[in-house]
Amino acid sequence: MQLYIAPRAPNPRRVQMFMAEKNISGIALVNVDLNQGEHRSAAFLAKSPQAKVPALELDDGRVLTETRAICTYLEGLYPEPNLMGHDFEDKAFIEMADRRAEWTLLLGAANAIRHTHPGLAALESPQFPAFGQSQLEKLKENAKVFDRILQNQTWMAGPRFTIADITAFCTLEFARGLLKFSPAQEGLQALQNWRDRLTERDSARA
Ligand SMILES: N[C@@H](CCC(=O)N[C@@H](CS)C(=O)NCC(=O)O)C(=O)O
Known part of the structure; x- marks a missing residue:
């Protein structure tokens, strides 16, 4: 899996902090240069149609955007420590x-x-x-x-x-x-x- 991020941007940081709490490793971080407009390139828009980071590219090629949705996915894969609720x-x-x-x-x-x-x-x-x-x-x-x-x-x-x-x-x-x-x-x-x-x-x- 690859996580598209931008340094200093708060939403990618939320996912990175969520991953750190769960000690998740093995997800490659890919920097997207927002100042250079890299997020508006055709290649990135194909992954994230609203031109936003974070975006999590799964191993089967599907891409999840929206911080909370990405965290829901990671919580499912790595349930402990629980950060989003048990019942x-x-x-x-x-x-x-x-x-x-x-x-x-x-x-x-x-x-x-x-x-x-x-x-x-x-x-x-x-x-x-x-x-x-x-x-x-x-x-x-x-x-x-x-x-x-x-x-x-x-x-x-x-x-x-x-x-x-x-x-x-x-x-x-x-x-x-x-x-x-x-x-x-x-x-x-x-x-x-x-x-x-x-x-x-x-x-x-x-
Ligand atoms: N609702 C989205 C918001 C994502 C978002 O706004 N990301 C910012 C960085 S923190 C971004 O990509 N901005 C680029 C732009 O607005 O052009 C989420 O929860 O992930």
């Missing part, structure tokens, strides 16, 4: 936490960065800086919800580390680097403590 209830609550992180943190951060950062101009054309700025404000508002959640539980989906922590962590690291977003500076100490605790995991360096 239907567990799965539903973890999916809820993961989608919350995806839709309210990742989407806001991605829009803020894509519409304000000069380094993303090649990917987001035209950029709408005022929209990007409004998304940064939304991100800060939404981060408060996660801070409140983490005042009462250790991890995003409850008492154990799951895929939802990976999604939220990769998002906050992306926002830390390109938006200089810091939970502590926003007064969100529970979110900051969760993030700092997470950096101690080996997978945080994936």
Whole structure:
């Protein structure tokens, strides 16, 4: 299998961190140069029609895109440690936490960065800086919800580390680097403590 990634991009990093948690080796990593538009080449579009990474090419030639779908596939192949839930209830609550992180943190951060950062101009054309700025404000508002959640539980989906922590962590690291977003500076100490605790995991360096 081959995993198409782009360095510093948050979605491929989610898959790489998921793989690191499960100690998965043997999947070749293939860099796609987004700045050079390699993801829009005919060869890559044949694999990923929406021109996005990550994409996981299976040994039979089929290609999976969408981070969560790739993780579902890998969870099936490598069930332990479990990151997406054991029974239907567990799965539903973890999916809820993961989608919350995806839709309210990742989407806001991605829009803020894509519409304000000069380094993303090649990917987001035209950029709408005022929209990007409004998304940064939304991100800060939404981060408060996660801070409140983490005042009462250790991890995003409850008492154990799951895929939802990976999604939220990769998002906050992306926002830390390109938006200089810091939970502590926003007064969100529970979110900051969760993030700092997470950096101690080996997978945080994936
Ligand atoms: N919904 C997709 C989003 C994938 C995505 O947006 N990937 C970004 C990198 S993090 C990308 O490939 N961007 C290239 C572009 O927008 O042109 C997923 O969950 O995998």
